[in-house]
Amino acid sequence: DAGVTQSPTHLIKTRGQQVTLRCSPKSGHDTVSWYQQALGQGPQFIFQYYEEEERQRGNFPDRFSGHQFPNYSSELNVNALLLGDSALYLCASSPPGQGSYEQYFGPGTRLTVT
Amino acid sequence: AQSVTQLDSHVSVSEGTPVLLRCNYSSSYSPSLFWYVQHPNKGLQLLLKYTSAATLVKGINGFEAEFKKSETSFHLTKPSAHMSDAAEYFCVVSDPPGSGGYNKLIFGAGTRLAVHP
Numbered sequence: 001d002a003g004v005t006q007s008p009t010h011l012i013k014t015r016g017q018q019v020t021l022r023c024s025p026k027s028g029h030d031t032v033s034w035y036q037q038a039l040g041q042g043p044q045f046i047f048q049y050y051e052e053e054e055r056q057r058g059n060f061p062d063r064f065s066g067h068q069f070p071n072y073s074s075e076l077n078v079n080a081l082l083l084g085d086s087a088l089y090l091c092a093s094s095p096p097g098q099g100s101y102e103q104y105f106g107p108g109t110r111l112t113v114t
Numbered sequence: 115a116q117s118v119t120q121l122d123s124h125v126s127v128s129e130g131t132p133v134l135l136r137c138n139y140s141s142s143y144s145p146s147l148f149w150y151v152q153h154p155n156k157g158l159q160l161l162l163k164y165t166s167a168a169t170l171v172k173g174i175n176g177f178e179a180e181f182k183k184s185e186t187s188f189h190l191t192k193p194s195a196h197m198s199d200a201a202e203y204f205c206v207v208s209d210p211p212g213s214g215g216y217n218k219l220i221f222g223a224g225t226r227l228a229v230h231p
Contacts, residue, residue, distance in 0.1 A: 004157070033218070042204050042221030043158070056217050090158065092219075101146060101165060101208075103219060105158040 002027065004093050004106035012112045013081050021076045021109045025093030031055075032074040033103060034066060035090040043090055049074050078111075086113045116141045116207045118222035126228040133192040135225045137205030140186065143213050147188045148206040149179055150221075158204070164188065166210075175199070200229045 005024045013019050025032050031050045035043035045058035049068035063079045072093075078085055088110050092103040121136040139147060149161040162173025169181040179190045188205060205222040 031217075035219075035221075040224075042223050043219075045218040045220070048217050058218065092158075101163065103160075105150075107155075107157040 004091055004104050006089075006091050006106040006109050008109060009107070010110045010112075012114060014114055015081055015083060017081050018077065018079045019081060019111060021078075021089050021091075021111070023074045023076070023091030023093075023106060025072050025074070025091075026095075026104050029093035029095050029104070030072050031094040031096075032068060032072065033092045033094070034074070034076045035092065036060070037088040037090055037108070039087070046076070081113045083113050086111060116145060116209055116220045118205050118207050118220055120203075120205050120222035120225050122225050123223065124226045124228070126230065127195045128230050129197055130194050133190070133195045133199065133227065135190040135203050135205075135227065137188045137190065137222060138186050139188060139205070139207045141207055141209060143209045146208045146210065147179075147181060148208070148219070149173065149177070149188075149190050150204045150206055152202045152204065152224075154201075161190070161203075195227075195229045197229050197231070200227055202226050 004026050007022045033048040034046040037043040046060050047057040048055045052068045065077045068074045088108040090108045091106045094103050117140045119138045147164040150158045151161050152158050161177050162171045164171045164181045172178045177192045202224045204224050206219045208219050
């Protein structure tokens with residue numbers, strides 16, 4: 001049973017560019033959450049997707065947007081990249097009805113903005 | 115709003131000695147509490163969770179944590195450290211269903227555990 005997968009593993013972008021990160025949830029899971037983990041800090045909640053809608057959002061600007069597809073996979077898009085967007089981006093999936101009780105994390109995408 | 119404070123950024127122990135990682139939380143509700151572990155270049159793994167059942171929670175790899183409402187604490191312990199326990203540990207809070215904070219995990223800043231031979 002494959003766990004949560006994310007692609008790409010690493011990414012280098014230039015300031016002002018746009019980036020798309022991808023996440024495939026664990027089999028049977030229908031909810032996807034995204035977190036940003038800056039170096040030396042704990043992860044911060046960006047948003048959560050359920051039934052292809054953004055269900056909840058953290059304190060991130062509108063430059064951060066997402067999408068969930070009918071197969072429950074998800075994308076995180078960041079526009080107009082800033083140096084401060086350099087971080088590890090984590091995706092987590094949850095089984096139906098479990099919300100935050102059961103979140104399984106992927107290995108993350110390391111984004112470097114130069 | 116929920117928040118989590120991990121009282122030590124670094125903890126160093128010798129192999130075979132007890133581990134104590136301290137965590138205090140703040141929440142307007144009766145929250146759920148979690149400990150996650152992150153090994154270098156690996157994803158986050160759930161160690162244990164408290165969701166309003168027994169206050170002493172047992173997790174994987176011999177870890178356990180005790181929920182103390184009066185002290186708003188959720189400290190993580192292990193009787194005997196192993197070299198493989200060296201990692202970053204995160205205390206996490208989430209508010210219950212029906213509250214605005216449900217579905218999102220609020221992480222502490224982390225405690226780096228070093229285990230020496």
